[in-house]
Amino acid sequence: MENKYLSTEVSIFCKGCGHQLIAVNTEKALNKLGLSPKDVILVTDIGCHGILDKLSSTHTFHGLHGRSAALAAGTSMGLENPKKKVIVFIGDGGSTIGLQHLVDAAVKNVNMTVIVHNNMLYGMTGGQTSGLTPEGFKTETNPAGKQYQNYDISSMLSNAGGSHVRRLVGMGDFSEELYQAFKVQGFSSVEVMEICTSYGVKFNTGKKVTDFIESAGMEIKLFPEKIRAPYKQNERDIMSSLFENIEAINVKYKNKLKKPLKIIVSGSAGEGAQLAAELFAEAAVGSGLKITKKGSYPVTVGVGFSTAELIISPKDILYTGIVTPDIFVITSNDGLNHAKAKLSKMKKGLLLIDATLNPVAVDPGVEVIQYKFRELATPRSAMFLALDILLKYVPSFPAEAFEEAIANSKIGAKFNMEVLKRAEVPKK
Amino acid sequence: MKQKKTILTDNSKLVMESLAQSGCDVFIGYPITPANLLYKYATQRFSVVQDAPDEITTLQWMSGYSATGHIPVTATSFPGFALMLESLNMAYMMELPMVAILVQRLGPSTGTATAGAQGDLALLNGMISGGHALPVFCLSNAVDCWEIPNKAAKIAAEFRTPVVILTSKEMMMSLNSFDMGKLKKLSPVERKFYESDEPFVPYKPQKNLVPEFLPLGNNKHRVRITSSTHDTKGILQHSTPEALGNTVRLNEKIVKNAKKYSFYELDEQESDTIIVSYDATAEAAREAVGMIREKGKKVSLLICKTMIPVLEEYIKILNKYKKIVIAEENLTGQFRKILFGTHGKEGVTGVNAIGRMISPDDIAKEVK
Numbered sequence: 068m069e070n071k072y073l074s075t076e077v078s079i080f081c082k083g084c085g086h087q088l089i090a091v092n093t094e095k096a097l098n099k100l101g102l103s104p105k106d107v108i109l110v111t112d113i114g115c116h117g118i119l120d121k122l123s124s125t126h127t128f129h130g131l132h133g134r135s136a137a138l139a140a141g142t143s144m145g146l147e148n149p150k151k152k153v154i155v156f157i158g159d160g161g162s163t164i165g166l167q168h169l170v171d172a173a174v175k176n177v178n179m180t181v182i183v184h185n186n187m188l189y190g191m192t193g194g195q196t197s198g199l200t201p202e203g204f205k206t207e208t209n210p211a212g213k214q215y216q217n218y219d220i221s222s223m224l225s226n227a228g229g230s231h232v233r234r235l236v237g238m239g240d241f242s243e244e245l246y247q248a249f250k251v252q253g254f255s256s257v258e259v260m261e262i263c264t265s266y267g268v269k270f271n272t273g274k275k276v277t278d279f280i281e282s283a284g285m286e287i288k289l290f291p292e293k294i295r296a297p298y299k300q301n302e303r304d305i306m307s308s309l310f311e312n313i314e315a316i317n318v319k320y321k322n323k324l325k326k327p328l329k330i331i332v333s334g335s336a337g338e339g340a341q342l343a344a345e346l347f348a349e350a351a352v353g354s355g356l357k358i359t360k361k362g363s364y365p366v367t368v369g370v371g372f373s374t375a376e377l378i379i380s381p382k383d384i385l386y387t388g389i390v391t392p393d394i395f396v397i398t399s400n401d402g403l404n405h406a407k408a409k410l411s412k413m414k415k416g417l418l419l420i421d422a423t424l425n426p427v428a429v430d431p432g433v434e435v436i437q438y439k440f441r442e443l444a445t446p447r448s449a450m451f452l453a454l455d456i457l458l459k460y461v462p463s464f465p466a467e468a469f470e471e472a473i474a475n476s477k478i479g480a481k482f483n484m485e486v487l488k489r490a491e492v493p494k495k
Numbered sequence: 496m497k498q499k500k501t502i503l504t505d506n507s508k509l510v511m512e513s514l515a516q517s518g519c520d521v522f523i524g525y526p527i528t529p530a531n532l533l534y535k536y537a538t539q540r541f542s543v544v545q546d547a548p549d550e551i552t553t554l555q556w557m558s559g560y561s562a563t564g565h566i567p568v569t570a571t572s573f574p575g576f577a578l579m580l581e582s583l584n585m586a587y588m589m590e591l592p593m594v595a596i597l598v599q600r601l602g603p604s605t606g607t608a609t610a611g612a613q614g615d616l617a618l619l620n621g622m623i624s625g626g627h628a629l630p631v632f633c634l635s636n637a638v639d640c641w642e643i644p645n646k647a648a649k650i651a652a653e654f655r656t657p658v659v660i661l662t663s664k665e666m667m668m669s670l671n672s673f674d675m676g677k678l679k680k681l682s683p684v685e686r687k688f689y690e691s692d693e694p695f696v697p698y699k700p701q702k703n704l705v706p707e708f709l710p711l712g713n714n715k716h717r718v719r720i721t722s723s724t725h726d727t728k729g730i731l732q733h734s735t736p737e738a739l740g741n742t743v744r745l746n747e748k749i750v751k752n753a754k755k756y757s758f759y760e761l762d763e764q765e766s767d768t769i770i771v772s773y774d775a776t777a778e779a780a781r782e783a784v785g786m787i788r789e790k791g792k793k794v795s796l797l798i799c800k801t802m803i804p805v806l807e808e809y810i811k812i813l814n815k816y817k818k819i820v821i822a823e824e825n826l827t828g829q830f831r832k833i834l835f836g837t838h839g840k841e842g843v844t845g846v847n848a849i850g851r852m853i854s855p856d857d858i859a860k861e862v863k
């Protein structure tokens with residue numbers, strides 16, 4: 068029994084439109100393939116070629132202009148079933164607005180067949196010049212003829228790695244060629260050269276499709292086949308829960324905090340400010356406190372300032388912002404420059420700043436301590452030393468908690484803890 | 496009482512774990528700050544993760560996955576979301592379940608990738624051509640980051656629709672101490688597919704206005720899915736009454752079922768004044784309310800989580816108050832205008848800011 072995939076007895080296109088011949092040949096080729104219509108998913112683009120859903124007894128998927136190849140790729144990857152045939156009908160117009168999708172599907176060798184209906188212009192919108200329009204081809208928007216060469220879509224798809232790429236002239240019976248493409252497991256495409264009888268013929272009287280193919284130097288051929296395994300999602304190791312390896316933080320230490328303490332630490336990218344702040348936060352939690360930590364750095368992460376806003380509090384923290392901090396810790400010039408605006412608003416509290424830096428325009432109400440963080444601990448560990456000194460100078464939770472968090476962290480083995488232990492605490 | 500288990504985490508992790516436990520199995524990603532943590536966690540947790548070459552492809556692939564029976568997820572920020580708009584309209588018209596997380600950052604345009612903002616609600620409110628509602632849910636704290644994504648995934652499946660989870664940089668990227676004991680057990684989405692032997696009519700609505708779903712490519716019934724104006728069979732029509740009826744239904748489906756997804760937090764006192772907020776600013780509003788009450792004054796608070804469709808309840812609640820203070824981190828008061836129009840209403844004021852978080856003080860000052 069012959070399956071019917073597309074009913075093509077009556078054409079829905081303009082008289083003589085090449086799209087009809089593609090429909091007829093597709094029907095024949097699918098019959099040769101012999102799949103059930105329910106094994107075929109026809110994904111159509113926006114354009115004249117895409118209006119035949121109602122004629123199809125296969126699954127149909129009709130989306131946006133130019134996006135059919137991506138929609139089909141998603142469908143094919145979603146099914147991941149070699150028994151299902153995903154077919155894309157797209158025009159020459161759709162081929163450039165959605166070029167990325169076609170190339171990507173060829174690069175990945177997604178299991179699907181694309182039929183490019185290349186009538187050398189945008190048909191549905193009235194015959195404008197498209198990217199695939201060959202040089203010299205006249206259209207309504209280019210009555211003198213296109214001035215430059217066309218995209219060679221088949222070469223591009225072949226170069227991208229499509230398994231089976233062919234260009235043919237859309238005349239007579241080309242169902243065998245379509246059948247060959249449908250049979251491929253992987254990406255295949257057939258670019259069918261045709262003419263739009265309504266707009267193409269009108270402006271290019273006396274010219275044949277083949278004239279343009281010839282003058283554009285487009286080869287009619289099966290491009291060298293690149294048969295390889297079709298795209299398949301890799302098996303990956305995945306976690307059973309994102310929280311599976313996260314241990315609860317034991318409360319081992321006691322804290323002396325009666326109200327929230329707002330701290331901004333400001334240093335240079337690559338000098339560990341974010342990690343120091345994170346371990347400080349961990350230690351605070353290990354001392355029974357609640358914390359929030361917000362990192363801030365320029366868009367390019369590796370250079371410039373690196374700032375963290377920390378709130379530690381004996382009760383739940385709602386608002387996580389810091390308008391003016393109780394304590395500012397600054398360990399580098401980048402950090403100081405970034406801190407200036409907020410620093411100038413501080414009227415009281417404490418500024419811990421590296422001895423090499425000049426804390427200009429600080430309100431006299433703010434206690435300033437200059438300390439050789441960079442010199443004693445090296446720039447890479449300056450923020451660790453600064454936060455350790457802070458804990459010893461302003462008792463909130465024990466410095467041992469912080470030191471333990473550092474020792475247990477990924478940098479613990481290499482960290483010079485002696486520097487922290489030996490550093491002198493400033494006198495009140 | 497549950498045992499306390501305090502960990503340090505960002506909320507991105509809560510969101511992605513919640514979606515994974517909800518049964519979302521596919522993540523399509525294109526990197527953009529401040530949504531990158533979500534992408535990273537997806538690669539550790541989702542069985543299918545695809546790195547798309549751009550955000551248009553992202554939404555198209557998601558639509559392909561959705562049509563074949565999956566519930567795909569993506570996460571982006573305005574620049575990527577803008578590229579997704581046409582495809583999101585497509586998925587809406589096709590009635591394909593999926594979850595898009597929009598993490599707001601400072602605009603316009605590429606703006607500041609690493610600064611927070613609440614600047615995209617007005618866009619979401621008008622993003623479907625025709626003015627249709629597409630469900631948008633907002634996260635106001637860590638617990639929401641766990642519970643709302645689960646609900647959002649269920650709503651996407653039950654109502655055959657894309658949904659947007661609206662959030663912002665501070666909500667997704669800050670590190671917090673969090674008590675895991677606060678996490679409720681989540682139940683996964685239970686998908687029901689069309690089972691009858693009768694031919695499948697892909698856009699024939701049930702009583703609740705939602706058509707039954709059947710994956711594309713199944714062996715039993717032919718499925719037609721289209722984003723052009725169509726009849727119940729999924730056949731393109733210019734503007735027949737049936738097809739226009741279908742287009743109208745798309746909006747009614749979302750608006751008339753809103754009772755099923757009315758998420759908000761109301762903390763009322765006998766007062767003339769109510770504070771309204773959402774997203775990252777909600778926490779500042781909660782703190783402001785605490786400050787005001789500590790001084791012996793009364794004030795009410797409404798935290799909105801269902802942003803679109805705009806709930807009738809919101810208007811009913813707000814109409815009881817003489818003074819309404821709406822706090823949101825954008826220039827012009829987008830939610831305020833959605834609620835009360837461009838010209839506003841007497842007694843309605845906004846607390847707005849860009850480039851910085853709105854503080855509890857800012858809000859308390861406006862309440863006075």
Ligand SMILES: Cc1ncc(C[n+]2csc(CCOP(=O)(O)OP(=O)(O)O)c2C)c(N)n1
Pocket residue numbers: 113114115116117132157158159160161162184186188189190191192197
């Ligand atoms: C994003 C977008 N831009 C423009 C259009 C308008 N449009 C509809 S069909 C079409 C041209 C179709 O031409 P082609 O792909 O060559 O197919 P044909 O009609 O020739 O078969 C265009 C540009 C659209 N639908 N969507």
Ligand code: SF4
Pocket residue numbers: 080081083084085086115186190191262263264265266
């Ligand atoms: S306008 Fe051109 S492409 Fe479109 S149906 Fe008519 S002949 Fe075919």
